[in-house]
Amino acid sequence: MLILLSATVPVCAHHGWSGNTAGEVEITGEVVSGVRLSGPHGTLQIRDADGNVWDITLAPGPRTHRAGLREDTIPVGAEVTVHGERHEDPEVFEAKVRRVIWEDEIFDVYPPRD
Amino acid sequence: MYEWMAWLEASALAEFLRGLGIWTYGLINLAHVLGISLLFGSIALLDLRLLGAWRNIPVATIARPTVPLAATGFVLAITSGIMMLSFNTTEYHGNPFLYIKLPMVVIGLINVAIVTRLPAWRRAISGAIAEPADGIFLNIAGALSLLIWLTVIVCGRMIGYW
Numbered sequence: 001m002l003i004l005l006s007a008t009v010p011v012c013a014h015h016g017w018s019g020n021t022a023g024e025v026e027i028t029g030e031v032v033s034g035v036r037l038s039g040p041h042g043t044l045q046i047r048d049a050d051g052n053v054w055d056i057t058l059a060p061g062p063r064t065h066r067a068g069l070r071e072d073t074i075p076v077g078a079e080v081t082v083h084g085e086r087h088e089d090p091e092v093f094e095a096k097v098r099r100v101i102w103e104d105e106i107f108d109v110y111p112p113r114d
Numbered sequence: 115m116y117e118w119m120a121w122l123e124a125s126a127l128a129e130f131l132r133g134l135g136i137w138t139y140g141l142i143n144l145a146h147v148l149g150i151s152l153l154f155g156s157i158a159l160l161d162l163r164l165l166g167a168w169r170n171i172p173v174a175t176i177a178r179p180t181v182p183l184a185a186t187g188f189v190l191a192i193t194s195g196i197m198m199l200s201f202n203t204t205e206y207h208g209n210p211f212l213y214i215k216l217p218m219v220v221i222g223l224i225n226v227a228i229v230t231r232l233p234a235w236r237r238a239i240s241g242a243i244a245e246p247a248d249g250i251f252l253n254i255a256g257a258l259s260l261l262i263w264l265t266v267i268v269c270g271r272m273i274g275y276w
Contacts, residue, residue, distance in 0.1 A: 036132070038132040038133070038134070038135070038138060038139065039139055040201060060139075060140070061136035065136050
């Protein structure tokens with residue numbers, strides 16, 4: 001399931017988002033590869049209902065951790081929903097996200113936009 | 115290039131670094147910044163002297179602290195740089211700034227190898243009497259070095275914004 005939300009909101013002021021200007025997305029899927037916090041940014045892989053595997057980029061490791069999202073928080077196979085911006089190329093399943101929702105928990109790795 | 119990148123990303127070094135915790139990347143990034151500041155801060159003094167600044171200070175006097183500090187900074191920057199690259203190497207595949215930066219680092223080293231072999235440089239750091247054309251050679255050496263390292267730094271900083 002992939003719902004395209006309004007693209008009129010300004011792009012998040014964070015570097016490395018240049019390829020992610022296709023607008024806000026909400027992606028729900030099953031965790032294929034769990035949260036990793038070791039690189040320049042935290043990462044996560046999810047498979048949506050259409051079978052597409054998404055590479056999800058979170059905030060930098062310490063920031064994601066501080067938002068309560070640790071490497072062992074969400075088990076592989078769990079269903080999560082992420083909010084963020086997807087890659088401009090519709091063939092590339094990549095998104096940089098600010099919010100991760102798992103069960104009744106909300107992890108805002110970047111400040112929520114309202 | 116992609117094969118080489120995949121190799122680095124899958125290397126034992128990369129695996130080891132990824133297993134060290136959430137602050138590792140930030141700390142290596144810090145080492146990279148320290149290396150760059152040490153390298154560029156030192157080399158800028160030397161290059162500006164070669165370009166004609168502070169003529170009352172002998173080149174040898176400026177070279178004595180700046181050359182070893184620049185070399186130390188270079189080693190720190192290159193070591194931490196390879197480590198940073200190893201975390202997610204293939205993500206930088208096709209990044210034009212990386213593709214300009216890496217050859218420019220090699221050119222910077224070639225420039226060092228050439229300059230240190232120039233008779234004009236040898237005379238300057240040994241305090242020998244300069245030949246008439248020495249000043250021009252040293253001017254060019256200083257200008258090239260500044261240009262090369264500035265390009266490396268600009269491209270390096272821009273990698274993350276591509």
